Amino acid sequence: MVSSPVNDCGPRDVYSAACPCRDMLDLLANKWSALALGALQDGPRRFGAIRSRLEGISPKVLTHTLRRLEDHGLVNRTVYPAVPLHVEYELTDLGRDACAPLALLRTWVEDNIHRFPVAS
Amino acid sequence: MVSSPVNDCGPRDVYSAACPCRDMLDLLANKWSALALGALQDGPRRFGAIRSRLEGISPKVLTHTLRRLEDHGLVNRTVYPAVPLHVEYELTDLGRDACAPLALLRTWVEDNIHRFPVAS
DNA sequence: GGATCCTAGTTCCCGATGGGAACTACAATT
């Protein structure tokens, strides 16, 4: 039984600079990551669909965001070599699980935005 | 009855670029903000205490992070003009409430870090 | 009375990241 390529860190503490948790928090605690994962919650979506859902994102930043999520095993990228080109992104099991705390954060912001002082 | 200085946005949608929710998500969905608010969960802390808890943060970035949180009503900053200088940061009610979803995110990362593929 | 210590920052510099606008590749369609 070979070991899978997973992190076997000892401490598991986001407050420890050396722990890989820090990098994962950096990935997930990010505006575009939180929105992109949410956009994939209801099933696979194409690049263009995600782009219009994440109002205001530039294609460059979206590509970068999706690649990071893919590299960390949260999202799968599938290319259908049709014409015009068709690329689909979907959550992995890990990505689906990560959606729960991020969805809570998004809805907390929406539910409590009226409590924030106006920006000066 | 005058209106309090709060956001009275209509849509309340983090996916809308114009909604102030977007700015709040940008503030909270941030590595240092998430860690700093967590560091204040158990009561007021001094600058130096927060700095050592957030292992690896530079004083410049910590100052900037705390100022942003203060400007948005999540944290109060109190200066005790003793010698040596003594400055305390503590959560506001809003900041305390924001801690809940952020704490879930931090613990989700710690609990699931073993499932992430190792960084290549 | 000058040097040192303490906290809570600020300043400088530089590399990484984020954002807008324009450009690319590919092949089917007009």
Next chain:
DNA sequence: AATTGTAGTTCCCATCGGGAACTAGGATCC
């Protein structure tokens, strides 16, 4: 030959993040 549509890439610039060093102001040490 020109246009269309998708999924990007490239260029350039502004902002952000990070390390190292420096600052302020009074108390304490020698």
